[in-house]
Amino acid sequence: MGLVFRWLVRIASGLILLILAAIGLVYFLAGQSLPDYDQTLEVKGVTAPVEIVRDTANVPHILAENDPDVFFGLGYAHAQDRLWQMTMMRRTAQGRLSEVFGARTVPIDKLLRRLDLYGLAYHSVEVQDDYTKAxxxxYASxxxxRLAEINEEALGRGAPEMFLFNAPVSPWQPGDSLAVIKLMALQLSGHLQDEVIRARTSLMLNNPERLMDILPDVPGPGIAALPEYAALFPRLPQYATGSSMPDTPLSPFPQRGLAGASNAWTAAPSRSASGGTLLAxxxxxxFTAPGVWYLARLELAKGGVIGATIPGVPAVMTGRSDRLGWGLTSSYLDDQDVHIEQLNPDNPEEYLTPNGYKTFRTRPSIIEIKDGAPITLTLRWxxxxxxxxxxxxSLGTITPPGHVASLSWTALSAQDTSMTASMALMNSDTVPQAIDVAEQFIAPSQNLSVVDRDTIGLKLIGAMPRRDVHNQSRGRIPTPGWLEANRWQGRLPYADNPEFVEPAGGVLGNTNNKIIDRPFPEHVxxxxxxxQRIHRWERLMQSREVHTRDxxxxxxxxxVSFTARSLLPLIGADLWFTGxxxxxGTPERQRQIALSLLAEWNGEMNEHLPEPLIYAAWLRALQIRLIADELGPLASEYKHIEPLFIERVYRDIDGASVWCDVRQSAPVETCTEMAQLALDDALIWISERYGTALESLRWGDAHQATHDHPVLGEVxxxxxxxxxxQSTSGGDNTLLRGRTSGEGPDPxxxxxxxxxxxxxxxxxPDSSVFITATGQSGHFLSRYYDDQAQLWRRGEYIPMSLDIDLARAAAVGVTTLIPR
Structure with a gap:
């Protein structure tokens, strides 16, 4: 028996040693790819020495004798810190994820190939100006x-992920950078799914007038009635279940409600305590780990530029020089239209146009699949x-037999000069100049907030599609693609893009809110x-005569949630302090405690408070009860609370209170009953998930920020x-916006x-500050992988100075690149 025990101990000890040795080997190999920030390196592609000074936050300050060499330095720095992220974005745009990840990403690759973003980006290189081409x-050089350095010095393949996934890295090309921009346009575009959900919802509702409740228009005049979708396509089944892309972090296709957002506001000297312009x-x-943004400073011939870049793109997308500051917010320009194309019943390779049937433009495309046979697609345009x-x-649910769906989208252009516009913006001196050069921006459409030392302005940038005034749906639901009136007719003049410069009030801002009210087709x-957020922003801006950086x-x-403060008095009007x-321990007592807490709450979505969780769970349960019987399975597509819908129901606008009645039941339920039932639902869910002690709940336990690695995060x-x-404050409708997932066990x-x-x-200007949500490095063994994360969570910032002496004073490393 003792002999057996000794051998078991020896075997266990040996296994432990082998495991430790394996862990040590993996750590050593992974650590080989950590970049050396303090070195002198001979490289090909520069004409003079390039210096990369990394300040205490590991922000590279790149100095060179000419602008191309500065961009060379940025490309090198990006590849040092974010090589895996860059190559994955390129692979995604190319539709080549399945070469690395196998069959699970085939649907993503198929769709990216059909959109041909990479091919369009490649062709767009030639339309850039000479400065941008250089x-x-x-940048590619x-x-x-960096790739050459990795190969010559055996630096662990450049990133730890390279050991786990066989992902050979080809040289970077100028078109790759433009493909990254188009991929960002894809992630910021949501009108396609909005058109589909509107069409599907209209098919589910018995009363078409109720569509205005569940998908309400932003208050304001100028919106005309739409035709019923069923009237456009009579052969369509009235009820159809949907299918969707596989849910994977590798997918670049945003879920509904997650297509992009942002905040930006500016103040003129007249509204600034310091006498200078302000921009936030x-x-x-x-959220991902690493994050999308990478901080950098470029010392260009026109002067220093510092701010947020996107790895793969040689430009500061949002930031400042000593002359100009600029920021971006999603404009929500309607830059996508779905068309239903009628196939020729005698020849499915043809589709109907205003001039008769025409043959699809086709091209074969082969998708290589890891551990699987390749697939050949026929791409059709x-x-x-x-x-x-x-x-x-779920386009198939709204496409009649004998038809297919096609997409018009401004990003599908081989003449896309958005990169040229970004370069020119960095070199601009004044607000008028910045607005002028932004005319070349195509996609993704953004609201450009810009300030110089004296002037503030806001301009919608990006191509605005020209639609026919007789368009059947005004771009809101899919339309027959063979009718001329439904087709795009080019681009509206840049002068038609909304513009606000030097407003009388001295303050400009955008929270992705409605910025203009013009009749179709210039409606934006x-x-x-x-x-919602815009109301809180107005309150904060107008509560002070002058503003400061702080x-x-x-x-x-x-x-503070304007939504909570406006909706709770409505839905709880007949419940407060009653009974x-x-x-x-009884359900009634729990309800009374919850209502008492909410009655004394000011709407602050603080991570340490219980009230935000009770409120969020209540509203979620209420919307589910209101729409479940009318929309059936489609109700699951409405993952986020629509505040205007809840308000319409509880104010009974145009008879919207009818949503409170459950059609399948004999009694007629009131909105008060539905509110009480929903509160009980919410409290049961909370008790099962977080316990019954309502006063001890923490919103932050439910509202965890999920900066997950798209690949290793599932290992x-x-x-x-x-x-x-991270435990975080904020919510769907606060200025400190933390959009919730709306699904799964942790909604x-x-x-x-x-x-x-x-x-x-x-x-x-050197008192300016900035922060990112994670850190500069994409290498999880680097101390710069998450060093900014806790600062970001606590609402802290780091300095944003163009003073190179400050950067040198406590630099974590200086890299000098010299011509080989």
Missing amino acids: ALRA GVNA NDPHLG TENGPVLPGSHY SYEWGDT SFIEAQLDT ASSPE PVLRYFVNIR FENVHGAGYRGVYDFAD
Whole structure:
């Protein structure tokens, strides 16, 4: 027996040693790819020495004798810190994920091939101006210099992920950078799914007038009635279940409600305590680790530029120089239209046009699949755009037999000069100049908030489609693609893009709200990203005669929900402080405690409070009860609370209170009954998930920010090292926006918000501050992988100075690139 025990001990000890040795080997190999920030390196592609000074936050300050060499340095720095992220974005745009990840990403690759974003980006290189072409070539050379260094020095393949996934890296090309921009346009575009959900919902409702309730228009005049979707396509089945793309973090296709958001506001010298202009910007995207944004400073011939870049793109997308500051917010321009194309019944290779049947433009495309046989696709394009599969956002549910769906989208252009516009913006000196050069911006459409030392302005940039005044749906639901009136007719003049410069009030801002009310077809959009945050922003801006950098920061970090403060009095009007006292532990007592807490709450979505969780769970349960019987399975597509819908129901606008009655039941339920039942539903869900002690609940426990690694974040054990999870304040409708997932066992996880925040004061530009949500490095063994995460969570910032001496004073490393 003792002998057996000794051998078991020896075997166990040996296994432990082998495991430790394996862990040590993996750690060593992974650590080999950590970049050396303090070195002198000979490289090909520069004409003179390039210096990369990394300040205490590991922000590279790139200095060179000419602009192309500066962009070379940026390409090298991006590849040092974010090589895996860059190559994955390129693979995604190319539709080549399945070469690495196998069959699970085939649907994504199929759709990306159909859109041909990479091919369009490749052709767009030639339409850039000479300065931009030189920058793109130099940037690509910088990336490739890092790849050469990795190969020559055996630096662990450049990233730990390269050991786990066989993902060979080809040299970077100028078109790759443009493909990354088009991929961002895809992630920021949501009108396609909005058209589909509107069409599907209209088919489910017995009373078409109720469509205005569940999908309400932003208040304001100028919106005409739409035709019923069923009237456009009579052969369509009235009820149809949908199918969708596989749910994977690798998918670039945004879910409904997560297509992009942002905040930006500016103040003129007359409204600034310092006497200089002010600008605050926090663009919102889906959270990942590493984040989308990468901080950098470029010392160009026109002067220093500092701010947020996107790895793969040689430009500061939002930031400042010593002359100009600029920020971006999603404009929600209606830049996508779905068309239903009629096939020729005698020849399915033809589709109907205003001039008769025409043959599809086709091209074969082969998708290589890891551990599987390759697939050959036939890509089809119509005059309106590419043909999309019926699985994409459930297009098949609204496409009649003998028809296919195609997409018109401004990003599907081989003449896209958005990169040229971004370059020119960095080199602009004044607000008028910045607005002028932005005419070349095509997609994704953005609201450009811009300030110089004296002037503030806001301009919608990006191509606005020209639609016929007789368009059947005004771009709101899919239309017959063979009718001339439904087709795009080019681009509206840039002068028609909304513009606001030097307003009388001295303050400009955008929270993705409706910015203009013009009749169709110059309307900009019928779908807007915000109807709520804008009210809180107005209150904060108008509560002060003059603003400071700190008051702008305070607004960025504000967590008071206008939505909660306006809806709770409506839905709880007949419930507050009513009913007899009930014994401890009974549902009635829990309801009384919850209502008492909410009655004394000011609407602050603070992570340490219980009220935000009770409120959020109540509203979610209420919307589910209101729409479940009318919409059936489609109700699951409405994952987020629509505040205007709840308000219409509880104010009984145009008879909207009818939603409170459950059609399948004999009694006629009232809205008060529905509110009480929903509150009980919410409290049961909370008790099962977080316990029954309502006073001890924390919103932050449910509202965890999920900065997850798109690939390693799903690997057991490793996920605990690569994912960044944080308790956070804010919510769907607060200025400190933390958009919830709306689905799964944790529907209030914070999945979409400000990955970057910047505040610039042009009375003292070097007092400007910024922060990202994670860190500079994409290498999970680097101390810069998540070093900014806790600062971001606490609402803290780091300095944004163009003073190179300050950067050198406590630099974590200086890299000098010299010509080989």
